[in-house]
Amino acid sequence: MMPLATPFAALHLAGAPLLLPNAWDHASALALARQGFAAVGTTSLGVAAAAGLPDGAAATREPTIRLARQLGGGGFLLSVDAEDGFGQDPDEVAGLARELADAGAAGINIEDGLGPVGPHAAKIAAVKAAVPGLFVNARTDTYWLGDGGHAETCRRLDAYVQAGADGVFVPGLSDPRRIADLVTTFDVPLNILYSPLGPTFPQLGDLGVRRVSLGSLLYRRALGAALDTALDIRAGRTPRGGAPDYAEVQALSAQRGDA
Template sequence: MLLPNAWDHASAHALAAHGFRAVGTTSLAVAAAVGLPDGAAATREETLRLARTLGPGPFLLSVDAEGGFGDDPDDVAELARELHALGAAGINLEDGLGPADRHAAKIAAVRAAAPGLFVNARTDTYWLGDGEDTTRRLDAYVRAGAHGVFVPGLTDPRKIAALVRGLDGVPLNVLHSPTGPSVPRLADLGVRRVSLGSLLYRRALGAAVETAAAIRAGRGPEGTAPSYEEIQSLGRRGRDEGEGTASSG
């Protein structure tokens, strides 16, 4: 499954309108939108605010929660409980190469606090390192209760296939790389979820700057853009869904 990552109401609902049944969030965009650094445990409230906006949507919502915005497993469990109550179907928790036992404790606490929340446990062994210790960390996270595991930065087909075999049925999530295997190839290798991470957000920013620069230079903008009416319809759709959710309760 390809999991695109949104950063606000419009981006999430536009993706859903194009047939994506599950949408993730991207912590980089959440942080960048308010001028804060990503991965610094600084955007807990912003993440909850986005989940409150997207939770009632017509898609399964997976929330990128960095490392849970703290080291205390009980605090991370409370965050997970709140996200699940807001309608999130899953949470992505990254270890940032901190102690594996601490991350495992967070996972166990989240499972106990929000049993219905899908826990995707991310290790940064390839993202921030050379891949060493990947198997040991993932084993610890699965034993703690993770439903799936995420290894961003892993692109070598042979290593991906070997990791899939070692996981013995636990779903593997990898990050799409323009220079790595295609989504169909990753599926053939046994990967169950392919995330786009911050790619869509970064592409959108790049397109905005390129468009402004082109117009300033007297050229017409390239590419396509939704119409004003199409964007407006996304807002109406969201309100209608929110009202439907509220009335059904």
């Protein structure tokens, strides 16, 4: 498969991986872009939780599209976490991909949730046929939901690459030896989910990983910071940490794309 030649694909470099922070709303995405991140992803957990909906249950198709429309013109490259494509019909998933691309998304992340390999590969093929320029990051949940079988991981990733995936994503994998093995096994970029207990960002780059995602970590830490602040104030303590001021947050709205 010929490498995808787009500005977003070009950020997936060996030795200098893409660090992809994941936002959950307009303000979080723009704040990250202002810190110099050339690309920002979305987090399905953050989008779902912010809307009071469950993650991974195909309940957030419309909020996800709406957020993509807000962020697509934000002056940064956008990759959208679309769970399993919010459906099982490949044509419907391809339709979603068209909507996201029309909104300005440069990439899409689609997870198999450990469902059958064939139907997930069919979704990937349908998306690539419908929107060839959209970077498809094919995620397998062998380590996230399964038992971490390396042979099964390779079997699934191979099927997804054969279907046209531009990159592969294995959240939950932190073993350096197995990461290095996947890097040498597949020609497409390997995406690893950062874990505070796993290899550092520089170490992942040294292993050959070309994309490191933060997933829901920023959203969960933001919730934690909010709780810490409220509890500190209730206890009579001065809140710890920093925060942007009112004017800085207000200024983010001036950069809002089409709603």
